[in-house]
Amino acid sequence: xxxxxxxxxxxxxxxxxxxxxxxxxxxxxxxxxxxxxxxxxxxxxxxxxxxxxxxxxxxxxxxxxxxxxxxxxxxxxxxxxxxxxxxxxxxxxxxxxxxxxxxxxxxxxxxxxxxxxxxxxxxxxxxxxxxxxxxxxxxxxxxxxxxxxxxxxxxxxxxxxxxxxxxxxxxxxxxxxxxxxxxxxxxxxxxxxxxxxxxxxxxxxxxxxxxxxxxxxxxxxxxxxxxxxxxxxxxxxxxxxxxxxxxxxxxxxxxxxxxxxxxxxxxxxxxxxxxxxxxxxxxxxxxxxxxxxxxxxxxxxxxxxxxxxxxxxxxxxxxxxxxxxxxxxxxxxxxxxxxxxxxxxxxxxxxxxxxxxxxxxxxxxxxxxxxxxxxxxxxxxxxxxxxxxxxxxxxxxxxxxxxxxxxxxxxxxxxxxxxxxxxxxxxxxxxxxxxxxxxxxxxxxxxxxxxxxxxxxxxxxxxxxxxxxxxxxxxxxxxxxxxxxxxxxxxxxxxxxxxxxxxxxxxxxxxxxxxxxxxxxxxxxxxxxxxxxxxxxxxxxxxxxxxxxxxxxxxxxxxxxxxxxxxxxxxxxxxxxxxxxxxxxxxxxxxxxxxxxxxxxxxxxxxxxxxxxxxxxxxxxxxxxxxxxxxxxxxxxxxxxxxxxxxxxxxxxxxxxxxxxxxxxxxxxxxxxxxxxxxxxxxxxxxxxxxxxxxxxxxxxxxxxxxxxxxxxxxxxxxxxxxxxxxxxxxxxxxxxxx
Numbered sequence: 001x002x003x004x005x006x007x008x009x010x011x012x013x014x015x016x017x018x019x020x021x022x023x024x025x026x027x028x029x030x031x032x033x034x035x036x037x038x039x040x041x042x043x044x045x046x047x048x049x050x051x052x053x054x055x056x057x058x059x060x061x062x063x064x065x066x067x068x069x070x071x072x073x074x075x076x077x078x079x080x081x082x083x084x085x086x087x088x089x090x091x092x093x094x095x096x097x098x099x100x101x102x103x104x105x106x107x108x109x110x111x112x113x114x115x116x117x118x119x120x121x122x123x124x125x126x127x128x129x130x131x132x133x134x135x136x137x138x139x140x141x142x143x144x145x146x147x148x149x150x151x152x153x154x155x156x157x158x159x160x161x162x163x164x165x166x167x168x169x170x171x172x173x174x175x176x177x178x179x180x181x182x183x184x185x186x187x188x189x190x191x192x193x194x195x196x197x198x199x200x201x202x203x204x205x206x207x208x209x210x211x212x213x214x215x216x217x218x219x220x221x222x223x224x225x226x227x228x229x230x231x232x233x234x235x236x237x238x239x240x241x242x243x244x245x246x247x248x249x250x251x252x253x254x255x256x257x258x259x260x261x262x263x264x265x266x267x268x269x270x271x272x273x274x275x276x277x278x279x280x281x282x283x284x285x286x287x288x289x290x291x292x293x294x295x296x297x298x299x300x301x302x303x304x305x306x307x308x309x310x311x312x313x314x315x316x317x318x319x320x321x322x323x324x325x326x327x328x329x330x331x332x333x334x335x336x337x338x339x340x341x342x343x344x345x346x347x348x349x350x351x352x353x354x355x356x357x358x359x360x361x362x363x364x365x366x367x368x369x370x371x372x373x374x375x376x377x378x379x380x381x382x383x384x385x386x387x388x389x390x391x392x393x394x395x396x397x398x399x400x401x402x403x404x405x406x407x408x409x410x411x412x413x414x415x416x417x418x419x420x421x422x423x424x425x426x427x428x429x430x431x432x433x434x435x436x437x438x439x440x441x442x443x444x445x446x447x448x449x450x451x452x453x454x455x456x457x458x459x460x461x462x463x464x465x466x467x468x469x470x471x472x473x474x475x476x477x478x479x480x481x482x483x484x485x486x487x488x489x490x491x492x493x494x495x496x497x498x499x500x501x502x503x504x505x506x507x508x509x510x511x512x513x514x515x516x517x518x519x520x521x522x523x524x525x526x527x528x529x530x531x532x533x534x535x536x537x538x539x540x541x542x543x544x545x546x547x548x549x550x551x552x553x554x555x556x557x558x559x560x561x562x563x564x565x566x567x568x569x570x571x572x573x574x575x576x577x578x579x580x581x582x583x584x585x586x587x588x589x590x591x592x593x594x595x596x597x598x599x600x601x602x603x604x605x606x607x608x609x610x611x612x613x614x615x616x617x618x619x620x621x622x623x624x625x626x627x628x629x630x631x632x633x634x635x636x637x638x639x640x641x642x643x644x645x646x647x648x649x650x651x652x653x654x655x656x657x658x659x660x661x662x663x664x665x666x667x668x669x670x671x672x673x674x675x676x677x678x679x680x681x682x683x684x685x686x687x688x689x690x691x692x693x694x695x696x697x698x699x700x701x702x703x704x705x706x707x708x709x710x711x712x713x714x715x716x717x718x719x720x721x722x723x724x725x726x727x728x729x730x731x732x733x734x735x736x737x738x739x
Contacts, residue, residue: 022185026177029367032061034169036096037151039067041088047073047081047155051163056325057133057300058099060370062168070099071153073109074161082108083155085164089116089148095175098136098151099165100298103128105306108157111164111298113138115145123706124151124164125298127306130315133163134300135372137170137178138707177365177373180293180712186380187289189364190357191282194222194384196251202274203254211273212399212448216462219392219439223469229352231513233327240327244356273398276730277391280408283723284415284424285387289380290716291698292425295705301375304426308701310593311418311600313657316428319346321378324354328362333522340539344518344525349472350385350429357381382427389420389435393669396439400448400631405730406676412723413672416690418599418606418697419656419664430661433474437662440466441484441638445491447631453488453495457502460495464503468510470662475528479649480660483642491634531581532658535651553651569647572654576602581653592700599697601655603643603664609689613671616678632677635670639663 051072053063062068074080096113104111104125111124122144124136140149153164176182198218206214225247233240297303301321305312323343326332332343343351361377390411397407414420423431442448443463453460467484470477495503518525526546527537534553538544544552557565568579576598599606617632642663647654656664675682702708 019185019188022181023189023364025173026182026185026373027364027367028173030174030177030369031171032369033059033065033097035062035065035067036090036167036169037069037087039069042069042071043086043088044071044083045085046083047075047078048083048085048153049073049075053099053101053133053163053165054131056371056374057101058135058165058370059097059168059174059372062099062166063370065166068166070163070165072102072161072163073153073155074163080158080161081155082157085151085153086114087151087164087167089150090167092140092142092145092149093169095137095139095170095172096167097170097174098124098138098167098298099133099163100125100136101129101131101133101163103130103160104153104162105297106157106160108155109160109162110154111136111162112152112154113140113149114152115147115149117147118145120145121152126704126706127297127299127303128160129299129302132300132302132318133165134298134302134375135178136298137175137296139175174369177368178376180290180709180715182373183289183293183376183380184286184715186361186377187285187384188282189360190377190381190384191285192255193248193251193357193360194388195278195282196254197222197225197247198274198278199254200250201254212395213458215274215392215395215399216439216443216466219436220462220465220469222388223349223436223466223472226349226351226353226356227469227472227510227514229356230327230348231352231517233330233352233355234332234517237328237330240355241359244359247356248360273395273404276404276408276726277394279726280394280411280723281384281387281391283719283726284390284411285384287415287716287719287723288383288387288421288424290712290719291421292379292383293709293712294698294716295702296707296709297705301379304379306704307425308422308596308600308697309704311422311596313426313428317382317426320350320354320382320427320429321358321375323351324356324358324378325374327351327355328358340537341527342522342525344522345527347429347472347475348514348517349469350382350432353385354378354381357385379427383425386427386429386431387424389424389431389438389665390415392435392439393665396442396447397631397669397673400442402631402673405727406673408727408730409676410669410672412727413676413686413690414665414668415723416693417610417668417672418596418693419668421693421697422600423661429473430476430657431665433470433477434480434661434665436466436473437470437477437480437484437660438665440464440470441480441662441666444484444488445634445638447634449492451492453492453499456492457496457499460499460503461506464507465510468507471511472514474661476532476658477660477662479646480638480642480662482645483638483660483663486641486645487638532650532653535581535653565652566647568652569650569654573603573643573647576605578655579652581655581658590700592696595696596701600657603654603656603659603667606656607667607671608692609685610668610671610675612682612685613674613678616682617670617674632670632673635666635673639667639670643667 048071051070053070071085073083100111103109105127112121113124114121122140151164151167153162155162201218232243292304292307297306304317358378365373394407394411397410398404440463443459467481470481524542529546530536530538530549534549538549571577572579617636642660646659675686
């Protein structure tokens with residue numbers, strides 16, 4: 001035991017030293033960009049014209065260098081034009097960087113590194129990044145080109161454009177700062193902020209509160225911090241900096257080694273469960289970041305949009321970090337890049353956390369050559385925020401009576417599903433909303449309790465707060481909130497009128513500041529609500545309210561048309577037949593790509609082997625305990641009721657990303673639990689599901705990208721192996737977390 005402790009301490013201090021060294025390298029000033037092409041070293045044919053990059057996309061020294069040039073195959077008066085752009089030849093050696101913007105990879109648009117002597121070409125960027133600039137890093141093999149090379153951009157279309165800037169020599173330090181290892185350091189730093197806050201609160205209140213109550217309050221607290229931070233930054237950047245500094249100090253207290261006064265403050269059962277939940281969170285976030293970074297298409301954080309193409313979406317994952325950046329800069333007014341959209345069209349909770357994490361990331365990299373690393377810490381922070389479902393699901397299942405090893409296994413199997421994998425790496429706040437909504441539903445339907453609502457005022461109020469936080473993360477969660485409210489009386493009876501009024505007051509008081517901000521600061525903020533219930537965003541008719549828009553839409557819809565619309569909804573949900581709202585964002589180039597697209601869009605078809613879980617769930621399995629059978633059945637019932645309400649009340653859009661995500665999460669979790677307890681055949685079905693994801697979602701997309709990142713592959717394998725070890729050792733935990 002003494003020998004084990006000795007090696008543990010050595011590993012602990014060695015790991016701490018590595019983390020500190022990496023952090024110091026990230027913070028260390030980097031050399032300025034060394035241009036490889038002079039100002040007049042360009043050959044232009046056709047429609048390429050001078051342009052300027054945005055301030056965060058490229059190194060500051062490059063952007064401000066008078067000899068640097070940036071070209072785009074688009075002009076305000078002519079739009080996108082065909083053309084060819086070639087740089088003057090330059091010597092290779094080491095890592096080179098090429099600024100890029102546009103839609104490379106679309107038909108007729110391409111960018112290349114070309115060997116002048118042999119004519120051999122290596123693709124530069126192959127993914128779009130719309131209006132954002134990024135830097136393509138390349139280090140060709142010495143044998144690839146013996147002589148000079150040049151950068152080539154080709155536009156053969158007027159549909160979209162491509163942009164290229166002056167190539168430059170990248171120092172080893174700058175290359176390291178943009179490596180997967182640096183990105184994982186940002187994941188660790190973001191997670192440490194959350195973990196430190198959680199542990200600090202736990203040390204203060206764990207002795208006085210039951211474990212489930214403490215964990216619910218911690219989740220509510222994390223939501224409230226993000227919500228309050230949005231208004232704090234909006235009202236005053238300096239106040240936002242002050243509150244961020246206070247959060248950092250508070251988190252550092254939690255990360256300190258326990259003192260004599262704090263040892264034993266957290267009860268053993270709470271300590272074991274909470275610390276395991278935090279470790280799972282970190283490892284899953286690391287795995288998600290590593291999987292996302294396995295490929296490099298040169299588009300920066302936009303590579304997340306095409307990582308699993310054609311299962312891709314537009315710029316929804318860019319909005320939280322962009323608005324967080326605006327809040328940190330003190331300008332939260334609607335920007336031109338938003339087009340007809342408003343900040344108020346999407347709820348603010350994630351924006352507050354992104355502003356907090358962006359401020360800390362800016363501070364760490366303040367000595368760097370500009371903000372061209374910001375996409376890495378924005379992405380890392382978003383993944384940590386989105387994977388908060390991991391500790392919440394684990395603790396929720398443990399409190400509901402499942403063995404800890406089974407709860408860990410459920411989390412790991414869920415990660416190996418298209419739904420959780422995609423939404424953990426693509427940082428729109430839907431999984432964040434699902435986390436709050438799922439916790440609220442667990443309280444309302446009594447996932448781990450048979451206490452009547454009449455006797456559970458605190459649980460009812462907590463569920464109201466969590467439901468409000470779900471809505472403040474993503475509006476689509478409304479159908480899951482309604483589903484939980486519909487089922488609550490069936491499972492737990494009606495609450496006291498006074499308690500219900502109090503809970504409603506809590507929810508309204510949380511929602512009211514945001515509603516006021518929508519109407520007073522950035523009206524109207526109802527485009528997505530109009531689309532959900534009336535099938536139109538209402539652009540150009542903002543003066544018409546939601547109710548009038550709904551009435552107008554239904555007044556032109558006959559009974560037969562309404563029934564046909566609902567039938568189309570069933571076809572979309574059950575058989576995966578598109579109707580209504582789907583806009584094709586990607587090109588389906590293979591049958592495996594078509595599978596990924598179906599997994600992204602359709603509820604039941606995306607479940608694949610998990611559908612087998614309905615057999616033991618609704619059959620009679622005598623070996624199941626009451627707790628084991630109750631939990632998955634309640635989760636799946638809640639999911640189906642929520643999906644039915646969405647089908648009934650929503651206009652005509654029934655693809656996955658317009659559903660309540662807590663319902664989709666509950667459906668997956670419930671079916672996974674059912675299969676884990678179904679014996680050998682159930683585990684075989686789960687193995688098939690994991691194998692399907694490995695082939696269709698992990699391995700197959702790799703062939704679409706010009707460059708792979710072996711470091712990220714090793715990191716992903718390491719994180720997954722560590723998760724497997726944690727799952728294997730979970731049976732050593734105390735059997736009860738609810739003490």
